[in-house]
Amino acid sequence: MASAVSERIGPYPSLRRLTQLAALLFAMVAALALAGPAYAVCQLIADAPYRSPAPGEARVWHAALGAGEVQIRYIGHSTFELETPQGVRIATDYNDSIRPFLPPTVATMNGAHSTHYAVSPDPGIEHLLYGWNPQGGPIDHDLTVQDVRIRNIQTNIRGWDGESRRLGNSIFIFEVADLCIAHLGHLHHRLTREDLTRLGQIDIVFAAIDNSSTLRLESLMHVLESIGPAMVIPMHFHFSGALQSFVGRATEAGYEIIQADTPKLIVTRAGLPMRKTVYIMMPGGA
Structure with a gap:
């Protein structure tokens, strides 16, 4: 009688059947764990592998981005790291001292x-x-790597001697996840109508705001107004007072100012601000 009761009560499965299902589930989980690294099933987002974990802190690996997401990390100076949904990582103004x-x-x-x-x-x-x-001369890029297209528009710059260097800078445009992101580089002059036509509609701009070695503040504001992005992310603000001056002028121009808590941001087209916004990230290093 006891065995009959343990087999089934009404429409519910027996205890023996539940035990068998539990054992099967455990075996499947164990097989998955042996088949690949443990972090493959983690769905959390954290800073690793960019920093070492603190004492007692578990290492948590970055989960894959969604189809419409782009991650932006401010490394420092003019270097950002962009990561696409398919895992392509791009470093802007890559140099020997500040790197991902x-x-x-x-x-x-x-x-x-x-x-x-x-x-x-x-x-x-x-x-x-x-x-x-x-x-010397022009250089044109139009490169597609998996899910990102990268192209450039060249501009002139000034050397340390004050002389103009023709085509010494490029604005790089990254088209990914239904977003257009432009890095203005070391821009030294206002953009022409042809430049703006070639740029097209830009959603996010990385802009140097030093007010000294690149564009002066009023010229920069003219460039940003001409491009009309939803979001401006400042960079190259190593001179004392440069960030404060830019924030003051951007506030006058009607921008909402957001001070980020971290040097990392995940952006989507649906999440772009309705009001033009300056989004300030402090350099986060590697």
Whole structure:
């Protein structure tokens, strides 16, 4: 009688059947764990592998981005790391002193001075894109790597001697996840109508706001107004007072100012702000 009761009560499965199902589930989980690294099933987002875990802290690996997501991490100076849904990582204004922890898939560089290009780039970089032609003349990029298209528009710059260097800088445009992101590089002059036409509709702009070695503040505000992005992310604000001056002028121009808590942001088209916004991230290093 006892065995009959344990087999089934009404429509519910027996205890024996529940035990068998539990054993099968445990075996499946164990098989998955042996088949690949443990972090493959983690769905949390954390800073690893960019930093070492604190004492007693578990290492948590970054989960894959969603189909419409792009991650932006501010490394420092003019270097950002962009990560696409398919895992392509791009480092902007890649140089020898400020770099992401891991070698990027693609690195873009500009020729203003040594904090914007690398003499000794990591050999693991698959695509190294110069923003100027070391042999002189124009250089045009239009590269598609998995789910991102990267193109450039060249502009002129000034040397330390004050002389103009034709086509010494590139604005790099990244088209990914239904977003258009532009890195203005070491921009030294206002954009022409042709430049703006070639840029097209830009959603997010990385803009140098030093008010000294690149554009003066009023010229920069003119450029941003001409481009009309939903979001401006400042960079290159190493001069004392530069960030404060830019924030004051942007506030006058009607921008909402957001001070981020971390150097990392995940953006989507649906999540773009309705009101034009300055989003300030402090450099986070590697």
